[in-house]
Amino acid sequence: MELAVKGRLAVYFDNDFNLKFVKNPLLIIEEDRIVEIGAYDKTKHNLAGHDIIGDKNQLIIPGLINCHTHLAMTVFRGIADDLPLKTWLEDHIWPLEAKLTDEDVYQGALLGSMESILSGVTTVNSMYWYPEFEAKAISDIGLKGMVAAPVITGITTLEDAIEIVKEYHNSMGETIRVTLALHSPYTVNISDFKAAHQFMNDYNSKKAEVPEVFIHTHLAESETEMEDSKKFNEKYEIPFPDADTPVQFLDKIGVLDENLIAAHCIHVTNDDITLLKEKNTKISLNPLSNAKLGNYMPPVPEIIKKTKNVGLGTDGPSSNNTLDLFDTIRFLAVYYKGLHHNPTLIKAEEVFKLSTIGGAKALGWDGIGTLEKNSFADIVTINLKKPHLTPNFDDKYLLNHFSYSMKGSDVTNVISNGKLIIENSILLNRDITITLDEIEKITHRLVSTKE
Numbered sequence: 339m340e341l342a343v344k345g346r347l348a349v350y351f352d353n354d355f356n357l358k359f360v361k362n363p364l365l366i367i368e369e370d371r372i373v374e375i376g377a378y379d380k381t382k383h384n385l386a387g388h389d390i391i392g393d394k395n396q397l398i399i400p401g402l403i404n405c406h407t408h409l410a411m412t413v414f415r416g417i418a419d420d421l422p423l424k425t426w427l428e429d430h431i432w433p434l435e436a437k438l439t440d441e442d443v444y445q446g447a448l449l450g451s452m453e454s455i456l457s458g459v460t461t462v463n464s465m466y467w468y469p470e471f472e473a474k475a476i477s478d479i480g481l482k483g484m485v486a487a488p489v490i491t492g493i494t495t496l497e498d499a500i501e502i503v504k505e506y507h508n509s510m511g512e513t514i515r516v517t518l519a520l521h522s523p524y525t526v527n528i529s530d531f532k533a534a535h536q537f538m539n540d541y542n543s544k545k546a547e548v549p550e551v552f553i554h555t556h557l558a559e560s561e562t563e564m565e566d567s568k569k570f571n572e573k574y575e576i577p578f579p580d581a582d583t584p585v586q587f588l589d590k591i592g593v594l595d596e597n598l599i600a601a602h603c604i605h606v607t608n609d610d611i612t613l614l615k616e617k618n619t620k621i622s623l624n625p626l627s628n629a630k631l632g633n634y635m636p637p638v639p640e641i642i643k644k645t646k647n648v649g650l651g652t653d654g655p656s657s658n659n660t661l662d663l664f665d666t667i668r669f670l671a672v673y674y675k676g677l678h679h680n681p682t683l684i685k686a687e688e689v690f691k692l693s694t695i696g697g698a699k700a701l702g703w704d705g706i707g708t709l710e711k712n713s714f715a716d717i718v719t720i721n722l723k724k725p726h727l728t729p730n731f732d733d734k735y736l737l738n739h740f741s742y743s744m745k746g747s748d749v750t751n752v753i754s755n756g757k758l759i760i761e762n763s764i765l766l767n768r769d770i771t772i773t774l775d776e777i778e779k780i781t782h783r784l785v786s787t788k789e
Contacts, residue, residue, distance in 0.1 A: 339387060339388060339389045340366075340367055340368055340369075340387055340388045340389070340756075341367045341388060341389055341390075341391055341715070341753060341756065341758060342364060342365060342366050342367060342385055342388040342389070342390050342391070343363075343364070343365040343367070343390070343391050343392045343398060343717055343719065343751075343753065344362075344363065344364050344365075344378055344390055344391075344392045344393070344394075344396075345363055345392045345393070345394070345395075345396035345397060345398040345719055346361075346362070346394050346395060346396060346397060346722065346733075347359060347360070347361055347362075347363065347397055347398065347733050347736060348360040348363035348365065348375065348397075348398040348399070348709055349397070349398070349399060349690075349736065349737065350399065350400050350694065350695070350708050350709040350710070351690075351691050351694060351695040351707075351708060352695075352708060352710050353695070353704075353708060353710060355646075355691065355695065357687060357691075358709075359733065360375060360376065360377065361377065361733065362377050362378045362379070363375060363376070363377065363378065363398055364376060364377070364378040364381040364382060364385075365398065365709065365715075365717060366381065366384050366385070366388065367388070367715040367717075367753070367756050368756075369715075369756050370714055370715055370755045370756035370757075371712055371713065371714060371715055371756065372709060372710070372711060372712065372713050372714075372715050372717070373711065373712070374711060375709055375710075375711055391719070391751050391753070391758060391761070392719050392750075392751060395721055395722050395723045396719040396720065396721060396722070396750060396751070397719065397720040397722055397736055397740075398709070398717060398718070398719050398720075399458075399690075399694065399709075399717075399718050399719075399720065399740070400694045400695070400706070400707050400708050400709050400713075400716060400717065400718070401458065401459065401460025401461060401706065401707075401716030401717060401718055401752065401753075401754060402457075402458045402459045402460065402461075402663050402693050402694065402697070402718065403459070403460070403461045403462075403649055403650075403693065403694065403696075403697025403698060403700075403701065403706065403707050404454060404459050404461070404462045404463065404650070404651055404652055404661065404663055404697070405463050405599070405601075405622035405649035405650060405651040405697050405700045405701060406463055406465070406554075406599075406601040406602075406622035406624055406651030406652075406653060407450070407462055407463065407464050407465075407651055407652050407653060407654055407655075407661065408464060408465055408466045408653070408654030408655075408656075409446070409447045409450035409451065409454075409462060409464040409466060409472055409475070409476070409483075409654075409655075409661075410438075410442070410443040410444075410445075410446030410447040410450060410464075410466050410467075410468075410471075410472055410475075411431075411446065411450075411466070411654035411655050411656040411657075412446045412447075412449040412450045412453070412655045412656075412661075412777060413438075413442060413445070413446040413777055413780050413781050413784065414431060414434060414654075414655075414656035414781070414784075415655045415656050415659050416656075416659055417430075417434075417656070417781065417785060418430035418431060418656065419630075419659070422631070422632060423559070423560060423631045423632070423633055424560075426631065426657070431656065434784050434785070435467065437784055437787065438467060438468075438784070440468045440471045441471070442780050442784070443466065443467055443468040443471045443472060444468070444471040444472075444474060444475050445475075445773060445776045445777060445780060446777065446780070447464070447466070447471065447472040447475035447476065448475040448478065448479065448768075448773050449773050449774070449777050450462075450464075450475075450655060450661055451475050451476050451478070451479035451481055452479060452765055452768065452770055452773065453655070453660070453661040453662070454481065454661050454663075455479055455480065455481055455752055455754065455759055455760060455765070456746065456749065456752075456760060456763070456765060457661065457662040457663060457664060457745075457746025457747070457749055458663070458664070458718040458720070458746060458749040458752060459481070459661070459663050460481055460482060460706070460716040460718070460752065460754045461481060461482040461483065461697070461698075461701070461703065461706050461707075461716065462476065462481060462482075462483045462484070463483070463484040463517070463554065463599065463622070463651070463701055464476075464483060464484065464485055464486065465486040465488070465517070465519045465521075465554055465601075466485075466486055466488070467488060469485040469486050469487060469488070469502055469506065469516065470485075470502070470505075470506060472485045472486075473485045473506055473509070473510060473514045474510075476513075476514065477510040477511075477513060477514060478767075478768075479759070479765075479767065479768065480754045480755060480757055480759040480767060481513070481754055482513045482514075482703070482706065482714075482716070482754070482755065483513070483514055483515070484514075484515045484516065484517050484552075484554070484701060484703075485506070485514060485515075485516055485517070486516070486517055486519030486554060487499035487500070487502035487503050487506075487516050487517065487518055487519055488519045488521065489518065489519060489520045489521065489526055489530055489534060490521045490525045490526060491525065491526050491527045491529075491530050491570075491574070496518075496530050496533055496534055496537070499518055499519070499534070500518075500537055502516055503516045503518065503541065503551055507548065507549075507551060508548045508549055511755070513755060515549055515551075515703070516551065517551065517552050517553065517554035517599065518534045518537070518538055518551060518552070518553045518554070519553075519554045519555070520534055520553055520554070520555045521555065521556060522555060522556040522557070522559070522563070523555070523557070523563060523567040523570075523584050523587060523588065524560070524563055524566035524567045524569075524570050525570065526555075527570060527571050527573075527574045527576055528571055528576045528578075528591050529574070529576060531588070531591055531593050532591060532592065532593070534553060534593075535553065535592065535593040538551050538552070538553060538597060539597075542597070549702070549703070550597060550702060551597075552597050552598065552599050552620070552701075552702060553593065553597060553598050553599065554598075554599040554601070555588075555598065555599070555600060555601065556601050556602055557584055557585065557588065557600040557601065557602060557603055558583065558584040558585060558600075558602060558603050558604055558605040558606050558610070559601070559602040559604055559605075559628075559633060560605070560633070561605060561633075561634065563584045563605065564581075564582070564583065564584060564587065567584065567587060579591060583605070583606065583607060583609075583610050584605070585600075585603075585606055585607075585610035585613055585614060586609075586610065586613070589613055589617065594613065594614075594617045594619055595617050595618070595619065596617065596618035596619065596620070596647075596702075597702075598617075598619050598620065599620045599621075599622060599700065599701065599702075600614070600619055600620065600621050600622070601621075601622045601624060601651065601653075602622070602623075602624055602628065602633075602636065603621055603623070603636050603641065604628055604633055604634050604635065604636045605634065606636070606637065606641075608640065611637070611640055611641055611644050611645065612644065614641075614644075614645055615644050615645045615646075618647065619645075619647070620647040620648075620649075620699070620700045620701070620702060621641060621645060621647065621648045621649070621700060622648075622649055622650070622651040622700055623636055623638055623641065623642075623648060623649070623650055623651065623670070623692070624650070624651040624652065624653040624666070625638060625666065625669060625670050625673060626652065626653075626658055626665060626666045626669045626670075627651075627652065627653030627654070627657045627658045628653075629669070629673070630657060630658065630659075631657055635673070635677070638670065638674055638684065639674055639678070639683050639684060642684070642688060642692065646699065647696075647699040647700050647702075648692060648696050648699070648700055649692055649693070649696045649697030649698075649699070649700030649701065650663065650666055650667065650670065650692050650693050650696070650697060651666070652665075652666055662745070662746035663693060663746070664744055664745050664746045664748075665746075667689050667693055667740070667741055667744075668741065668742060668743075668744075670684060670689055670692070671684060671686060671689045671741040671742055672742070686737045686738045686740065686741035686742065687737055689740075689741045690737055690740055690741065694707040694708065695707040695708050714755065714756075715753055715754075715755065715756040716753065716754050716755065717751075717752070717753040718749055718751070718752050718753075719749075719750045719751040719752075720744060720748045720749055720750060721748055721749075721750045722736070722739075724748055726743050726745075727739050727743055727744065727748065747763070749763065750762060750763055
């Protein structure tokens with residue numbers, strides 16, 4: 339049987355950023371696509387052969403999109419907190435990562451995928467080791483995902499990353515894509531950046547029948563990024579261009595363009611933001627993780643005002659410490675109002691856009707982040723019959739509730755790729771307790787064993 343979804347209200351942005359509301363909606367699904375959306379009374383004649391999901395208390399939204407995370411880092415959740423970024427990375431996370439196995443990454447990504455979809459996320463962009471095992475975990479749970487072909491100069495090679503792209507990009511029923519994950523300007527030298535960019539352009543020009551490959555990097559995350567990048571390239575005796583900021587640096591070496599997904603963008607100037615706009619660069623904002631790591635905060639109001647390919651990310655579950663995108667949604671909706679003493683900044687509607695169609699634009703993935711006809715059937719229903727979502731008698735209040743009141747635990751049903759994955763807040767295709775027990779064993783081993 340195919341699926342159909344009904345509820346009280348469906349809300350989404352179309353591909354041109356127009357906000358749409360459908361009262362008493364019915365969505366008809368065929369295979370992995372929404373083939374019709376409209377008022378129930380006008381659409382119900384197409385229900386033959388469909389099982390109906392939802393009820394009159396459900397808000398229907400597109401599947402949420404997590405534009406930047408490190409999915410398998412669930413294994414490190416809570417074990418290295420309240421530390422500066424450099425200390426957190428170099429003294430805690432990197433030594434533990436050196437002990438990871440491919441099975442550890444699979445189990446960590448499996449838990450991350452479960453946590454994501456239970457809170458309404460249907461597409462993730464993850465940067466981590468053993469991408470083929472992250473891809474399998476994402477696919478096993480039923481999400482769409484971008485996984486990373488990792489490049490860190492001196493540790494992993496661009497040649498190996500290219501082989502991963504060739505083997506896994508647009509695989510697993512076209513639900514898995516691969517990015518060239520050049521970790522950062524201070525861990526990847528200029529030669530690797532340029533060579534990766536050249537391969538990407540060549541690949542995309544020759545593979546017009548498949549989605550484009552993107553470069554995914556951390557950009558302008560650290561206050562010392564320029565200094566660290568210069569020192570790193572000096573080790574390889576590579577001349578460093580005349581640039582004042584990380585954004586200018588990537589532009590000077592020719593890799594700042596529409597095929598770059600830039601995570602963080604904290605330490606950016608007004609000129610940087612203009613440059614990001616001109617180059618049509620894609621941006622993932624991860625403000626909750628930035629705040630927790632004490633990394634300063636990105637100028638989000640300016641970024642979302644000037645640029646258009648912007649989405650939200652949780653960052654990793656060891657730096658956030660949750661993959662529930664609703665935590666980031668609420669934080670973003672309230673933080674900048676207080677910081678700038680301006681309650682009109684980043685309105686509820688804007689946050690909803692960033693977490694849905696904005697995320698689709700930021701990942702360059704057509705057909706997600708919306709409920710438009712012929713889009714992918716990635717659909718979330720949210721139970722409005724909750725104390726913290728009441729009163730809700732008027733539909734005009736519901737986007738306010740989305741940004742300021744909702745939690746991942748309010749998610750009732752999730753359809754991903756046209757398949758029912760979450761029903762009545764229960765994951766249908768896996769026993770979560772088995773994975774929880776596996777993660778406990780993995781993390782205990784990692785933190786208990788010495789090099």
